[in-house]
Amino acid sequence: MSRLLRASVFLLVAACGGNYSAPSRLDDACAIVNQRPEYLSAMRSTEARWGVPVAIQMATIYQESKFVGNARTPHTYALGIIPMGRASSAYGYSQALDGTWDDYVAQTGRWRARRDNIADATDFMGWYMDQSARGLGIPKTDAQNQYLAYHEGRTGYARGSHLQKGWLMGVSNQVAQRAVLYDTQLQYCRG
Template identity: 60%
Template sequence: MTQSPRPADTSTLLSRRHVMLTGLGFLALTACGGHGSAPSNPEDACAIFRERPHYRSALEASERKWGVPVSVQMAIIYQESTFRATARPPKRYTLFIIPKGRASSARGYAQALDGTWDDYRNGPGRAGASRSNIRDATDFIGWYVSTNNKALGISNSDARNSYLAYHEGRGGYRRGSYRNKSWLLSTADGVAKRAARYEAQLAYCR
C-alpha cells in the first residue's frame, strides 16, 4: 500500500525561506557596496582596505581629483561617522520622552548637512549622489576640504586645520570661532594624530 506524502513542515519552510531571503539581501548589499556598520578594525588603514577594497578605490580617486591625502580623508571619516554609512546625530527629547528631532541634518560617512550636500550635488557632484555611498562621500570630502583650504590658505596635508575648517565652515574658521572651543581643538588634534597613524600604516599596504 502506497503511503500518501506527508505535508511539509510549515515552520521548516518558513525558516528556509527566511534564510534564503536573508542571504539574498546580504548578497545584494555586498554587491552594492553598502555597509551600515563600521569596518571590524577602523583603527587600521590596511585592515580597512583588505575588508572593503572599494573604500580604497574611492579614497584614492578623491585624492587624485582633489589633492586631499587618503589619510586625511580617512581621519575625517573616522571622526565624523567611524565609517558608518548610515550614521546620524542622536535624537533629542523633551522631558526625556517627547521626540524633538535630531540635533542637525548631518548624515552618512561625511556627516554632511543638507544645505552643504545640496551645494555639492548642484556643483561637482552627481545629481543622485548619496551620503551613504562611500564614493560620493569621499568625493564630497575632497571637494569641500580642498575648496575650503584653497580659500583659507591651508595645506591639504594639514589634517588639524583642515578639520577645523571642515567643522566650522569657511566663515567660522576665518573668524576663529574654534579658538574658544577647547573640545573642538582637542578633537582636531586627535584627527591630526589619526591621519599621521593612517599615513604610516598605508606605507605597508600601498
C-alpha cells in the same frame, strides 16, 4: 506569506541595502583597506581629483562616522523622554549636512551621489577640503585645520569659532594624530 517567500524578500532587501557596518579594526589602516578595498579605491580617486591625501580622508571619516555608512546624529529629547528629532541633518560616512551636500551636488553635477556611498562621500570631502584650501588658504595636507573648517564650516572657521571650543581643538588634534598614524601604516601595507 510562505517562509520561502519571506526568506527571499529578506535576502533581496539585505542584498540591496548595502554594507553600513564599520570595519572591525579602526586603528589599523591596513586592516581597514584589506577588509574594505573599495574604501582605498574611493580615497585614491578623491586624492587624484582633489589633492586631499588618503590618510586625511580616513582620519576625518573615522572622526565623523567611525566608517559607518548610514551614521546619523543622535536624537534629541525634551524633558528626557519626548523625541524632538535629530541634532542635525548630518548623514553618512562624511556626516555632510543637507545644505552642504546640496551645494556639492549642484557644483559638481553629481546628481546621483549618495552620502552613504563611500566613493561619493570621499569625493564630497575632497571637494569641501579643496574649497577650504582655495578660500581659506588651508593646505590640503593640514589635517587639523582642514578638520576644523570641515566641522565648523568655512564661515565659522574664518570667524574663529573653533578657538572658543577647547574640546573641538582637542578633537582636531586627534584627527591630525590619526592622519599621521594612518599615513605611516598605509606606507607599509601598500607594498
